[in-house]
Amino acid sequence: MHDLLNAVLLGIVEGLTEFIPVSSTGHLLVAERFLDLPGERWDAFTVVIQLGAILAVVAVYWRKFRDVLVGLPSSPDARRFAASVIVACIPAVVVGLFAAKYINAFLLDPARAAPFIAVSWIVGGILILLLERMAPEPRYLDGDRLPLMKAFQIGLCQVVSLIPGTSRSGSTILGGELLGVERRAATAFTFYLAIPIMVGATILELRHKASALTRADTLNIAVGFVVSFIVAYAVIRGFIAFVGRYGLKPFGWYRIAAGAALIAALALGW
Numbered sequence: 584m585h586d587l588l589n590a591v592l593l594g595i596v597e598g599l600t601e602f603i604p605v606s607s608t609g610h611l612l613v614a615e616r617f618l619d620l621p622g623e624r625w626d627a628f629t630v631v632i633q634l635g636a637i638l639a640v641v642a643v644y645w646r647k648f649r650d651v652l653v654g655l656p657s658s659p660d661a662r663r664f665a666a667s668v669i670v671a672c673i674p675a676v677v678v679g680l681f682a683a684k685y686i687n688a689f690l691l692d693p694a695r696a697a698p699f700i701a702v703s704w705i706v707g708g709i710l711i712l713l714l715e716r717m718a719p720e721p722r723y724l725d726g727d728r729l730p731l732m733k734a735f736q737i738g739l740c741q742v743v744s745l746i747p748g749t750s751r752s753g754s755t756i757l758g759g760e761l762l763g764v765e766r767r768a769a770t771a772f773t774f775y776l777a778i779p780i781m782v783g784a785t786i787l788e789l790r791h792k793a794s795a796l797t798r799a800d801t802l803n804i805a806v807g808f809v810v811s812f813i814v815a816y817a818v819i820r821g822f823i824a825f826v827g828r829y830g831l832k833p834f835g836w837y838r839i840a841a842g843a844a845l846i847a848a849l850a851l852g853w
Contacts, residue, residue: 586803589618594632594807598814601636602822604753604834609700613845616693627792630785631804635811637781640774643819667729671738672779678742683787690747701845703748708838711757711831718760726771736762757831767827774819
């Protein structure tokens, strides 16, 4: 029962934080330490339940993906959409293949990772508050029809999310805004990018961590997966409307507060 409760809590954290600009990796790391769940077993568990969040994106946008897959042989719009997603993924894939080993090793040492994540939360929050004010008047209003060069530039912004404590969605949405993409269009494009990037990252990490899981973990994984899917589905459904109305500033203030709280906890000996 204790493990099932931990699975539910981690599933909630994953589903809540994966697609909003607050750093799911940082929140999962802090949650694991707060729940006293060190070791490769729970690290591997959090990797697996990311698939629940990925499935939530597919569930929300299944019509879009179905139309693209069906239209690839004959539709120029479908081929352009697929090309824009592929092109945007290239920078993070290339850099991630070289950097993943070092990033994972860094995250396994909480004495170094936790202070770094706290600072990253604060710096990222400040950048959100500052850079959103600098965003130009949007020229690209449809996330389904971005020029390939614009998609590639957003992909370059996504590389920043490889730094622990930053955020994939924050990097791409804010980067898209600074590149003249309308906020809701950039948010939708960020969700499209999530599937290939997260699937690839999950497969890469599971190659090294899957051995830490056993058959006894099957129920915990199933519970965490389902909870992650349900929570992420709800977040995705409401996030575009929320961002369109309020922007990223609420998340910037949250990151600063969360980073300050983590620094205070570390200073008190946590």
